[in-house]
Amino acid sequence: MEKRIDQGDALSLADEARRQALTTAAEAWRAEFQRYTRRLGELFTPSARTQLVDNTENNSSRLQAKVALDPAGAVGLHYVVTDERVAIIVASPQSSFGRFSNIKRTELNRQINALRQAIVNKADTREPAQALWQALIAPVQADIEAAGGKTLVLSLTDTLRYLPFAALQNPQGRYLVEDMALSLWAQAADVTPIPSTRPWQVAALGLTQAQGGFSALPAVKGELQGIVKTDQSPQGVLPGRIALDEQFNRAQLDQALRGQSNVVHIASHFDFKPGDESRSVLLIGQGEPISLGKLAVMNFSRVEQLTLSACDTATGGGINENGAEVEGLAATVLRQQAKSVLATLWKVADDSTAKLMQDFYRQRAQDKPPSRAQALRSAQLALLRGQDLPAVQAALKSDVARGGSRSDAPSSAMATAGTAPTAIDPKRPYAHPYYWAPFVLSGSWL
Template sequence: MIPESLQQELQDNQMQNLVFSLDHVTRYIPLGAVFDGENYLIENYNISTIISANLTRIGDRLPAGTDNTSVLALGLSEAKSGFNPLPNVPAEIDAIVRQSANDPQGIYPGLELLNQAFNYKALRDNLATHLILHIATHGEFVANNAYASYLLLGDGKQLPIQDIQNLRDLSKIHLVVLSACETALGDTGQDGTEIAGLSYYFLNGGAKAVMASLWQVDDGSTNVLMQHFYNNLAQGTATKPITKAQALRQAQLSLLQGKEVTTANSEQRANIGVEIRPGTSTNRTTASFAHPYYWAPFILIGNGF
C-alpha cells in the first residue's frame, strides 16, 4: 500500500504516525491490518484517519494521566428485540470507570450508566462534565438512508444518527468511543462516503475524535481491547504523553500478540438477523484474538493526538 520509496523516507525520518485522508471505498480498509508479507502496518506506525480538514481539530489534547480526565460510560448488556445480549459490557465499563475513590475497579474517574439508566436524557445531561464519552451498545445502519440508522439506547429506544450532532456540549468531548457494530460505516451504495456514519455526526457536533468499528465486532475481544486502550491512554504523563492513536495501536498489538486477560461470553454488537441466544462460555484467552478480525475493526477518526 505504501510505495517502497516512501517507506524508506518514513524510516529515514523515524516517522511514527500516519494520518490518512481516504476517499471513496478506500475508507473501508482496516489500515492497521494492511500486510506487506512480513508485518501488519499497525506493527510499525500509529494510525489515524480524517474525514475532512474542517472536521479535524488537531490542537487539543487530553490531559495526561487520569486526574483531570473523566469518562461518561454508557452501556447496554440486556437483550432487546432483534438484538443479542452483550454480557461483557458491564465488565467492560466497570474496568474503565472508577466511580468513587473507594471503587476498587476502573482506570478513569467518571460515571457509568447501564441498561435502563442509559437513556437520551442521561446522555444529553451528562456530556458537559466529561472529556471522554464511551458508548457500548448495538447500532443499526441502513445503506443509503441515514434517517433509518440509529444507535440503540439502554432503555431500548433509538437515537437517530442525525440527532447526534444536535447534542449540546459535544464540543467539550475530546474522544468518543463507539464500542458498537460498524459505527464507522455508512452509505456504501455509490462511493463509500461516510455521510451516514455515526462518526461523522459526532465530529460535526464538535467532538475532537471518534473511535469506531468497521464491521460486526466480537463482544469478548472488544472488552479486552477497550481495557488495554484505556490503560495505555492513562499511562501518559506531562513529559511523556501518549496519544490516542498510540494507545489504540498498543491495544491492538496486545491482542495480536496474545497478551493478558481472559474473557468469556462472545456476542456480536449488531442486528444480524439471528435469534437471540445466551453468550457462550468459551473462556478464551487473548491468544485466540490474534486474527485481524478481532483487533483491526476499530479505527480512530479525527484528532489522533
C-alpha cells in the same frame, strides 16, 4: 536544525550550510509536487481537473500543518483513487510530495472486498492484505521511514474508507500496526490535533440486555467497570460514572455531553442502514433508539474523546461513489465538534472489544500517557500477540520500524498470521485481525 535555533542553540557553520541546502531542496520538492498535482489532474475530465488539483493541494497543505503538531513525529498520507491508478501524497512537517500506485480502481475494490470478507470470516488474510500493502504502502515506505514519524495519519477517499489499514501485511507477513500507530484525518471536520487539556473523566453508557431483536452484550458491564473507578467498581482506572441498561436513556446521554466529563464512552449496538439517517440508530437502554439524524444535530463540542464501542460506527454508505457514502456515525459526531472519535469498521466481538477498551483507557490513565493513537496501537497489539498490556508496553519500547456482533465469541482464530483457520491458540485467542483491526481513531490522535 530549526528546532535547535528556536531553542536558542547556535548552529555551526557546517550545520548552517546544511540547513540552507535543505531549504533549497524543500523549494525543489514543492516545485516537483506542483508538477505532480498537474499530472494527477490529467487523469480526470477537463471539468473536474481544476477542482481536483485545488482540493489536492489544499488538503495536502492542511494535512502537512496537522502532522507538524505532533511532537513525537507523524506522517500524513492522502490517497486519491482514479480509474487507472491511485495517487498517494506524503505530507511531512516540512513538505508534501506525491507518488503513484499502478492499481486500477476495479482491482483496488476487489482486493478491499476480499480482505474484508477474509477478516469477517476469520479466514486467511495474507493474499489481499499483502496485495493492498504492495499497492498502498510500498510506494511510500521509503518516504515514511525517511520522515521518521511514529504515527500515520490517513486521509482517505472512495472505498479506501472501508479498509482496515492496520491489517495490511508486508511481504514477510508483518502487520502495518506492528510498525506504526494509525489515525484517520477527516477532511470535512478538520480537527486540530491537540492533547487533552485536563485529566480524563469518563461518562460511560452501556447496554447489556437483549433489546429490539439484538442480542445481549454480557461483557459490557465488565468493560465499563474496568474503565470507570467507582465504589462499585474499584478496579476501574479513571474517575467518572456508569449508566447501564435502564439508566442509559436520552437524558443521561444529554447530561454526558454537557456535563463535567470530557470523555464519553458508549457500549451498545449501532444498527446502520446505508444512506438512511432516520433508520440508522444507536440503541439505548430505555426509550426510543436515537437515530443518526438526531445525533447529527446534537452538540459534541465539550467531548475530548468519544468512544463508540459498538458495531459499524466508523462505516457508512449509500449516497455516491466518491466516498461520501461511507460517512457514518463517527464522521457525523466529528462534524458536531467532537475532538476525537474511536469507532469500528464492522460487527465487533463482545469479549475482545471489552479487553481492548480497558487496555486503551489503562494507558491513558498513566501519569505520562501515550498519545491516543499509540494507546490504541498497544491495545491492538495486546490482542494480536496474546500478551498482557505491561508485556506489550515493554516490547514497544524496543520496537523499531521494519521494512458478528458484539456478542460473538472467538470461535475460530488464526494461530499465526496468514494460516488457515484453526482451533483457538489459548495463548493468542484474539490473534486474527477480526478482533483488533476494526478499531479506528479519527480526529485528534494526540
